[in-house]
Amino acid sequence: MAWYQISLAAVTILASLAIIGLIMLQESKAQGLSGAIAGGADNLLGKTKGRSFEDKLVKYTKYLCIFFFAITLGATVLFLFWNK
Numbered sequence: 579m580a581w582y583q584i585s586l587a588a589v590t591i592l593a594s595l596a597i598i599g600l601i602m603l604q605e606s607k608a609q610g611l612s613g614a615i616a617g618g619a620d621n622l623l624g625k626t627k628g629r630s631f632e633d634k635l636v637k638y639t640k641y642l643c644i645f646f647f648a649i650t651l652g653a654t655v656l657f658l659f660w661n662k
Contacts, residue, residue: 586653593646600639605632 583657586649586656590646590649590653593642593649597639597642597646600635600642604635604639
């Protein structure tokens, strides 16, 4: 294996472990139907949207998932066309 294959595999594994860790840190959002209707407006219209620890975890998880997808897609394209 080449050095770039090993490094991309290591970055992919580290990103996937970080995604798992961030998801495990998040609280469950299963509140039932009444909590979804009543509690959704508080989070949407609240002044602290995006400032709480939970909101930062959600934001970082989204960014890390986008990074993971880009690295995986890039590695796939690289391995398909570089080895020919």
